[in-house]
Amino acid sequence: MSPDKCLNVYERFVFPVLSHVDAEVCHRVTLRLLMLAEATPVRGFVDSAFMVNDRRLRVTIGGVEFSNPVMLAPGFDKNGVAVRPLERLGFGGVEIGSATEKSRKGYPGKRIWRMVEERGLANYMQLPNVGITGVVENAKKNAPRRAKLGISVSPIIENGMTMDDVVSQVGRMVIAASCAADYISLNIVCPNVEHGIDTKKPDILYKILWNVNRQLNYVERESGVRPALFFRIAGGVEGTMLDETAKALINTRVNAASGFNTFSDWPDRIRERYFDARGGLSGRPIKKRTIELLAQLHQITGDRIDLIGSGGVENTEDGLEMMRAGAKGVQIYTGMVYRGPSVVREINRGLIAAMERMGAGSVGRLRKLIMNQPVKLDLGRLSVLESSSYVD
């Protein structure tokens, strides 16, 4: 079966069945199936069916060369157990984690809710993971062959900790992740974990980032290798806070920023309808806001720091919208849940079609061309670019 048919089958037949099963159970089974497929000859089929190998898709983000601009967002493979099979789905980058210093079980009750009609998810997971040492061990065992590997790290702030404790905790995790990661992604404001210390505040942010730079200098001196430093911006960081965050990232020479993590501020209609759900909102309901904030962020940063768009991407048009707002690449989580594994291939093929249509020789050139478009792109008859699910 061709991947395009597979996408159709997933959306028409597989997802409607899965949507009756608890979201976290589905997720665990999916990871297991991916790992199982990796241990059988099926992996060869997956490889040839989903990968899109085209030089024009190559892109450098934060100094890291990705084979294409579509990446897996953190949170999907928290422990780094399925990096190889996820890579086979065609991602240019796979970001695992978020890892914390010690292992965590996370919130004990129900913690993922689907919003099928709105194509969103809410999660209140509270960072369950096996801890940075286990995540790094898994990452080494499963190191990807073509995709770049990102390790996302998150501090946990316990009662009685000082700001300096938090700064050194992040530093230790960065050192631990350095031996396996192409890039380390700092997720220092998880919406579902009470921090006690507001890590969004610029003075704390600066302290953490300067110390991380010191640790990376040390790693570079000792090993000759320096993973790139990426930063995840919390959903809903806007106005002065966005401005200050952007300036801190530029001043401390962070290589790339990914906007955004899930939003704790929900639209009223969603809050009213899903009153029993809680946590961070993702998927289609945050897409419009993500694009607006990304465009604001890009206005502040220009191209002084590379941006990655994350929030509601589920087709090529969404990817192009993110690029038009300033992103060089995109990360996906919720879109995979609703559209299935072929979505990466669909987006990459759509980007190639858009490049051909606009006479762009690379995805970077395509981004430049569409950023200068004064009106909404007319994507014409390109079937891969037509999407009935484009609603915002």
Ligand SMILES: Cc1cc2nc3c(=O)[nH]c(=O)nc-3n(C[C@H](O)[C@H](O)[C@H](O)COP(=O)(O)O)c2cc1C
């Ligand atoms: C169930 C779930 C768990 C997540 N866990 C993490 C995480 O551990 N670390 C992190 O930085 N982001 C995490 N995220 C946020 C995603 O990486 C992404 O930024 C967000 O969901 C928006 O993208 P999307 O709309 O494509 O899902 C999680 C998202 C979901 C839905």
